[in-house]
Amino acid sequence: MxxxxxxxxxxxxxxxNQFALLSQRRFGPFFWTQFLxxxxxxxFKTALLTILTFDAxxxxxxxxxxxxxxxxxxxxxxxxxxxxxAGQLADKFEKSRLTRYIKLLEIAIMALAAYGWMGHHLxxxxxxxxxxxxxxxxxxxxxxxYLPQQLTREELVGGNGVIEMxxxxxxxxxxxxxxxxxxYPVWGLQMVVVSTIALAxxxxxxxxxxxLSPAPAPTLRxxxxxxxxxxxxxxxxRSNRVVFLALLGNxxxxxxxxxxxxxxxxxxxxxxxxxxxxFVLLLAVFxxxxxxxxxxxxxxxxxxVEIGLVPFGAIGLSVFGIDLYFSSMAYVNxxxxxxxxxxxxxxxxxxxxxxxxxxxxxxxxxxxxxxLIQTRCDPAHLSRTIAGVNIxxxxxxxxxxxxxxxxxxxxxxxxxxxxxxxLLNVVVAIYIFSLAQEFLIRFLAWLLIHTFYRVRTVDGWRxxxxxxxxxxxxxxxxxxxxxxxxxxxxxxxxxxxxxxFKIPLLSWVFRTxxxxxxxxxxxxxxxxxxxxxxxxxxxxxxxxxxxxxxxKLTLDGEMNGFKGGVAKILARSPVPVVPLALxxxxxxxxxxxxxxxxxxxxxxxxxxxxxxxxxxxLAAADATPESLHAQVLALRGDRR
Numbered sequence: 338m339x340x341x342x343x344x345x346x347x348x349x350x351x352x353x354n355q356f357a358l359l360s361q362r363r364f365g366p367f368f369w370t371q372f373l374x375x376x377x378x379x380x381f382k383t384a385l386l387t388i389l390t391f392d393a394x395x396x397x398x399x400x401x402x403x404x405x406x407x408x409x410x411x412x413x414x415x416x417x418x419x420x421x422x423a424g425q426l427a428d429k430f431e432k433s434r435l436t437r438y439i440k441l442l443e444i445a446i447m448a449l450a451a452y453g454w455m456g457h458h459l460x461x462x463x464x465x466x467x468x469x470x471x472x473x474x475x476x477x478x479x480x481x482x483y484l485p486q487q488l489t490r491e492e493l494v495g496g497n498g499v500i501e502m503x504x505x506x507x508x509x510x511x512x513x514x515x516x517x518x519x520x521y522p523v524w525g526l527q528m529v530v531v532s533t534i535a536l537a538x539x540x541x542x543x544x545x546x547x548x549l550s551p552a553p554a555p556t557l558r559x560x561x562x563x564x565x566x567x568x569x570x571x572x573x574x575r576s577n578r579v580v581f582l583a584l585l586g587n588x589x590x591x592x593x594x595x596x597x598x599x600x601x602x603x604x605x606x607x608x609x610x611x612x613x614x615x616f617v618l619l620l621a622v623f624x625x626x627x628x629x630x631x632x633x634x635x636x637x638x639x640x641x642v643e644i645g646l647v648p649f650g651a652i653g654l655s656v657f658g659i660d661l662y663f664s665s666m667a668y669v670n671x672x673x674x675x676x677x678x679x680x681x682x683x684x685x686x687x688x689x690x691x692x693x694x695x696x697x698x699x700x701x702x703x704x705x706x707x708x709l710i711q712t713r714c715d716p717a718h719l720s721r722t723i724a725g726v727n728i729x730x731x732x733x734x735x736x737x738x739x740x741x742x743x744x745x746x747x748x749x750x751x752x753x754x755x756x757x758x759x760l761l762n763v764v765v766a767i768y769i770f771s772l773a774q775e776f777l778i779r780f781l782a783w784l785l786i787h788t789f790y791r792v793r794t795v796d797g798w799r800x801x802x803x804x805x806x807x808x809x810x811x812x813x814x815x816x817x818x819x820x821x822x823x824x825x826x827x828x829x830x831x832x833x834x835x836x837x838f839k840i841p842l843l844s845w846v847f848r849t850x851x852x853x854x855x856x857x858x859x860x861x862x863x864x865x866x867x868x869x870x871x872x873x874x875x876x877x878x879x880x881x882x883x884x885x886x887x888x889k890l891t892l893d894g895e896m897n898g899f900k901g902g903v904a905k906i907l908a909r910s911p912v913p914v915v916p917l918a919l920x921x922x923x924x925x926x927x928x929x930x931x932x933x934x935x936x937x938x939x940x941x942x943x944x945x946x947x948x949x950x951x952x953x954x955l956a957a958a959d960a961t962p963e964s965l966h967a968q969v970l971a972l973r974g975d976r977r
Contacts, residue, residue, distance in 0.1 A: 355495030355635045363487040364496060366546035370436060371480055372503040373540035374443065377533055378469050379511025381450060382412065384519035384529045385462055396459050411463065412470040416731040419474045421566035422559070424724025427478035428717065429557040432486070432550035439475050440541035446472060447537045451530040477727045478720035485711045485719065486550045490802050490826060493711060494642055495635035497704050502628035509624040513617060553717040570725040573718060580722070582773040583709045586647065588729040589765050590703050593654060596737040596758045597695065598623070600751045608665060608751060609688070614676040619692055626693040630700020637701070637787075641797070641826040642708040645779030646701050651766040653698025658759025661691040665752035712802075774849040775828060781846065782823040785816065786947075790921075794824045795950040800915060802826060805876040806954065807906060809965050810917035811896050811973060812885035814928040817919055821883060822850070824949050830875045832884045835864050853882075855902075869905060876910040883917075886962060894923040896970055899962035911957035916965055918972035920948040 358364040386408060389396065427435065446468035453461030480500070488496045518528045560566040574581045598620070605616035630650070637646060664687040670679075679685050714722045744754050770776045786792055800808070808829065810821065818831045831852045838847050838854035847854075853875070855868035875882050884906070886899035907914070922928055925945065950972040955964070 355492070355499050355632065358488070358492065358496055358499060362546060363548055364499075366543050366548075367436075367483060367487075368499060368503055370440065370540055370544045370547065371476070371500065372507045373536050373543065374440075374472070374476060375504050375507030376511045376514075377443065377447070377536040377540065378473060379508050380515040380518070380529070380536065381447070381469060381533050382408065382466060383512040383515030385466065387516045387519050396457060408463065408466050410735075411467045412473075413731045413734060415467060415470040415474040416477075416727050418563055419471060420477070420724040420727040420731075421563045421570060421721070422561060422724075423475045423727075424478045424570065424721035425557060425559050425566065426475070427482055427720030427724075428554040429552055429559065430555075431552050432479050432483050433544070433547040436476070436479055436483075436547055437541065437544045439472060439479070440537070440544045442475070443469070443472050444534070444537040444541060447533045451534060454526045454530050474727065478723040481707060481711060481723045482553075482720040483550050485716065486553075487548070489798075490712065491641060491798060494638050494704060494708050497708050497711075498631040498634045498700070501631035501700060501704055501707075505624045505627040505631075509621055512620065516613070516617075553719065566721075567725065567728055570721050574714075574722055574725055577713060579773050579775060580710055580713050582769050583706045583713075584722075584726050584729060586765075586769050587703065587706045587710070587726055588733040589762075589769075590699060590706075591730040592733040592737045593658075593758055593762055594699060595734040596741055596754065597658075599738065599741060600754060604665075604751045609668065609679060609685075610670055610673050611679050612673065612675050615674070615679045618676055618679070618689070622689050622692045623696040626696020626698075627700045628696075629693075630697035630702075631704050632700075633697070634701055634704040638705065641824075642705060642712050643779065643783060644705050644709050644776050645781075645783035645823070646705045647776050648766065648770055648780040649784075650698045650700070650702025650705075651762060651770075654695060654702060655759045655762045655766070657691045657694040657698065658755055658762065661688065661695065662752045662756035662759070664688045664691055665755070778846065778850045779822070782819045785819055786823040789945075790820075791946045792820065792824055793946060793948045795948055797824060797826070797949070797951055799951040799953060800825055800827070801881070801913070801954070803879070805879045805910070805912045806881055807876065807903070807910075807912055807914045807960075808881060808883035808917055809886050809899075809903060809914060809969065810883060811919055811969050812887045812890050813894075813919050813922040814890065814925060817885065817922070818852075818883070820919060820922070820947060820949060821917065825881070827881055829881045829883050830872075832868065832872065832882065835861065869909065872906055873909045876906075876912050882906075886965065890928070891923070894928075896966065896973070899966045901962060903960065903962050903965060907957045907960060913954040914957060914960040914965065915954045916952035916968040916972060918950045918952070918969050918974075920950065920973060921946055 359368060389408075446465050449468070450462055450465035452458065453465060484493060484496050484500070514532070515529070518532060519525045521528055560569070574584055601619050601623075602616050605611045605619055609615055611618075634643075634646060637643065664684060668682070668684040668688060670682045674682065680689075710722065710726070711719065741754055744757065745751075749757070800806075808821070810817065818833070822829055822831075828851075831850065832855050833847060833852045835854040835856040838844065838852060853868050853871045854864060856864040858865045872882055884902065886903050887897040888900050888902075889897065891897060903914075952968050952972050955968070
């Protein structure tokens, strides 16, 4: 994307790519702080779970199965109890200082755990698990509310992708490191103690470099009742339907992921007949997939919040979840194998590919959802909304564990649980996308445009990120609206000829996209007047409205004159006007160039490049049909 975008909130230049953010102070220290926290969490938890699984008798007489289920539950419990309070604290206080206090808490918890390790005090270690759950509960709302304050809107998807990648890499490395260190002969416990305290100290030191991030609601009065505050958060979130459905979709992903990951240890041992290294391999492949999908989002979305990727991710989660069932059924090995022995078995690579692709499509699913929540939510309420997400995630994860237990007790196998989860994902996706049809429309636009074209946006940052504006564009082809929709960071209400609006099948798409039909006053004065009322209402509510003032498709590639509808709209709603120009569509299959449909398609060739050039906004008083025509013509240049 070519742009001269505004500087970041800290004054640093926008990063040319998502990895360049790591070198900038507004992102790098925060990234490493959260990465070290995720790493330390999992070194500690995995070391404790490993020792209770393989050396429980030297620590306690309690059943190890009971303890290995208790510990994850204790880690999740603070999310349910304290997320509402954590969200309020993150909205009320400056985030860099709050982060440093949270990292000091982590050091204290690891010091307590060190005493427990060295003295074989199991219940101190169990208390430290709950303490690390509290640490993560407090940090969660800060983590996702910090990014919109420090990154530009164009950087937000890439920044979220890097954060998600870092989180899952931290989880993976932590689980491997914790399992390896704790069983090291003689010095295992000491190595765990030194590692966890060192990681906590390093996290605190890195956090000292995090820049100031002002509190969005410094006058907020803290409600210390978690139940009433949680209910208030949910009521607030429900007032924005798309955001609330994004919350549900996010929590469903954690249900899906928790169900899959919880089965991996027994699945690797019982169905794949592998040792611990096979379980680690499955976990590593899944985590690599999540990281790859999270990073891929930035490239596929073109640097904007592209919620059209969410249905794409949901499709992949179901397709490869279902295939994991069939690939498991096709696996025939019955002898115990290690990592190298597993990868040479017939069908093993298909299983690994399914795990990788489930993770990859999971990344494509979750990153745009979080970016949507960050951009569509009221900034003063964002941390509390994220806290509500954490509560919902915890409840969904508990529900996933209960469902898995019920299915196993009913006699279902683990591959059958994979199948049921993938099929449930189809049901949940249909439910969410039927209620928030914007996801489907964006997916169709993204799929069509990226299947046939390479789209480049010139100065796309000029499209306002908030507030009302009227977009005016030249009319080159039947897919002009889809191209603009696919490149815009915000939903757009398009004004369309009423005859095209009524085309069977396409009518559903247009209605779902909340298109405004218009007719010449001589044909249907009622439709004409209603269109102007609907346009005025949309602009009054702060939406973007796009019109094609030529009133018809070009027949020769040249621009027709602009009609007077622009002036009528601006007389009722004096909002800023943003000129747009489409380049590269004329002569293609969707234009009215001479020749049949296929000839036009082959003339341009597959993946031909399109451009959407965005001009500087004009005040309503300066936006006459003649001046706008001149602006759009200049933006279009010689390329049609």
